[in-house]
Amino acid sequence: MAKINKEDFDHIIETELPWAEEIGMKTESIGENAAALRLPFNDSMLRPGGTVSGPTMMALADACMYAVILSAIGQVKLAVTTNFNINFMHRPAPADLMAEGRILKLGKRLAVMEVTLHSDGHNEPVAHATGTYSIPPER
Secondary structure (H helix, E strand, C coil), X not given: CCCCCHHHHHHHHHHHCHHHXXXXXXXXXXXXXXXXXXXXXXXXXXECCCEECHHHXXXXXXXXXXXXXXXXXXCCCXXXXXXXXXXXXXXXXXXXXXXXXXXEEECCCEEEEEXXXXXXXXXXXXXXXXXXXXXXXXX
C-alpha cells in the first residue's frame, strides 16, 4: 500500500513546490512504489524550433521521482535527488506531458527509480529518466 495518496502529493505541490504549482503540474495517480504526474501544455514550455524544452521534461521527471519515493517511504521532506540521468528519445508534440515512474530498488539509504515521459498524441516515449534519491536515516 502506498504511504501517501494523490491528494497528499497535490498538497505538497501546492504548499512546498511552488514552481510545480505555477506550471500546473498535477498528480494523476499514486500507487505502491509508483506514481504518474501530468504537466498541462503551455507555450512557455517551448524552446526555439517549437519543441518542448529539456528542462521542462527534466522538472516533470524529477517531480515524478519525488512522488514515487514518497509513495514508498511516506512524507520525508529531506529525501533528495543524488543522481539524475535523462535520455530524450522523440520530439514531444506541443501537448500535455505525462510522467510514469516506479522504483527499481529501494534500500535503507538510497532508492533507484525510472520515469518514462509521454506526450499526448505521441505513441512512443519522448524521454526516459533514471535517478537515485538519498533517504535520510531518521524517518
